[in-house]
Amino acid sequence: MGISKLPPSARPSPEPSASSYGLIEEDFAGDDFQLLVVCIFLNKTKGDRAIPAARSLLLQYPKPEILANASYDEIKIYFRDLGLLRRAWWLIELSKIWLIDPPQAGKIRNKMWGGSIQAESEVAHLKGVGLYASDAWRIFCKDNMYEKAGMKVMESEWKIVKPKDKELRSYLTWRWAKEGYDWDPETGVATERSLETGDCDRGMSCLTIDDSKGDRRLQQVPLGCVLKGKAEGEPVATISDIATDELMKRLADLGL
Structure with a gap:
């Protein structure tokens, strides 16, 4: 099966019960060095072109010890159809720095x-990162x-990061949903979902909303439009008629 030309954020989001989201980074989570190599390939390049090239390079240069000894001419061929040939030099320099000053737990760079500070982490000192x-x-x-x-x-570090990259944001929205939370990528605030979330459509969250008559109804709002139990935006659909006393008590117990 070929690589989709649509990035994961442009495809329907997997169900929270899915085992993975579909990011290439998930495949390399077990190898710090290789993940960073993949990220450099993805820098300003679409995944359907960058990912095959990154995999091809890593078959030949899977470790920093090997890549550090490669020549620029040997590595630049992997970027020939991608542009930004300077990334070949970045990878070689990253590998050399890795060997003499590798990332260390507890040592933030x-x-x-x-x-101003562009990035702050244990790997931020590496070339191209x-x-x-x-x-x-x-x-x-990191964990x-x-x-x-x-x-x-x-x-867990993923619960702390507030990335700017839209693919990482989409991944974290899905990852928080697996935990039963709606996550706001701007604030980093995660809000526990309503007990009735199971009645919502895919990609939506259920909240109780006070209408103009003082009645409370269960309504759908898009994920990412929920903060501290309130809907930030217009509701999309009503899930049920006026909530029953029993349901209202359950929601009150949750602080909603």
Whole structure:
């Protein structure tokens, strides 16, 4: 099966019960180095073109020890049809830095750009690693690094990251939904869903809304338009008639 030309964020979102979302980063979550290589290929390049090239390179250069010894001419052929040939040099330099100053648990680095911090993480010092690659690494790899180092993680890193990249945002919206929460990508606030969420259409959330007559109704609002139990935007559809006393009591117990 070929790679879809539509990015995951442009496709129907998988059900929360699905085992994966469909991002290429999920495939490389177990290898910090390879994930960063993939992220550099995806920099300003569509996935249907970048992903096959990244996989092809990693078959020949799967480890930093191997890639660090490659020549620019050997690596640039993987970018010949993608553009931004300087990325070949980035990968070689990233590999060299990895060997002498590898990412370490507990050692946070900064990537400066224009006098301000562009990225902040354990891998931000590596060549070619900007905000997107840093955020992707934090979401998919950081917890594994700390676990291997025997360092306790108070909260999963993916629950803390607020990425700007739309694909990572779509992934985290789905990941939070698996936990039973609606997540706002702008604020990073996750709000527990209503007990009646199971009655909602795909991609929607159910809330109780006070209408102009003082009656409370269960209504649908798009995911991402929910914050602190209130709908930020117009409801899409009514799920039921006026809520029963029993249901209202259940919602009141939840603080809704």
